[in-house]
Amino acid sequence: MKDAKGGHRIYVGNIPASMSKQEIIKTFEEFGKITEIDIKYNRNTNGSNYAFIEYETYRSAEKTIEKRNGQKLKGYMLKVEHSIYKKNKEGDLISPGKEGMSKGFITNLRLPKNRSHYRVVVKNLPKRKIKLNYVKAFLMKAGKVIYTQLGDEITIAEYDSREGMLRAINTLDRTLYNSSRKVYVRVIKDLPFDDLYVDDSIAQVFG
Numbered sequence: 001m002k003d004a005k006g007g008h009r010i011y012v013g014n015i016p017a018s019m020s021k022q023e024i025i026k027t028f029e030e031f032g033k034i035t036e037i038d039i040k041y042n043r044n045t046n047g048s049n050y051a052f053i054e055y056e057t058y059r060s061a062e063k064t065i066e067k068r069n070g071q072k073l074k075g076y077m078l079k080v081e082h083s084i085y086k087k088n089k090e091g092d093l094i095s096p097g098k099e100g101m102s103k104g105f106i107t108n109l110r111l112p113k114n115r116s117h118y119r120v121v122v123k124n125l126p127k128r129k130i131k132l133n134y135v136k137a138f139l140m141k142a143g144k145v146i147y148t149q150l151g152d153e154i155t156i157a158e159y160d161s162r163e164g165m166l167r168a169i170n171t172l173d174r175t176l177y178n179s180s181r182k183v184y185v186r187v188i189k190d191l192p193f194d195d196l197y198v199d200d201s202i203a204q205v206f207g
Helices: 022-030 056-067 131-139 163-173
Strands: 008-014 034-040 048-055 080-084 118-123 145-149 152-157 182-185
Touching: 008 022, 008 056, 022 034, 022 048, 022 056, 022 145, 048 056, 056 080, 056 118, 118 131, 118 163, 131 145, 131 163
Parallel strands: none
Antiparallel strands: 008 048, 008 080, 034 048, 118 152, 118 182, 145 152
């Protein structure tokens, strides 16, 4: 996987269970060469599966997200986002565990047990020499941050109050980080632990 270098992998949710692997490939190869596809067959969802798709180029991944996210397919609305999942040493995707999923899958997002519901995502932070304490200091301009998770494409942060979350969105969005880079701060829906991705019904599309 190339996420650490270029973010070529995407997450595709709500895939109709009736779709074959070849149908899925045909649907998503329109925007670029697919180098790997990993379909997860989840018997606990209402007739839908999800997949991780890796493209040869970052541009192909971006175009797919732009064109396919929110698209209806066989009655299901696709959710297409940058993947925030990674692989473990054995080469398996590290993904939130749940009933019906292989026991080998564990979460890579170590959220505290008493985590808050006031979560934001931050995009466009520097990819090199990024330090957690600097990011946290930036976010704490809006309020008390109780959790921060650095990612390849996005950073997730949680505030201890709704006011802090809203203040971050209102005051930090499209502002300069470290006097050089304009960052984007958006709300992320408080989803179940096994569905942690940006929800466009709440979050605006990143600029």
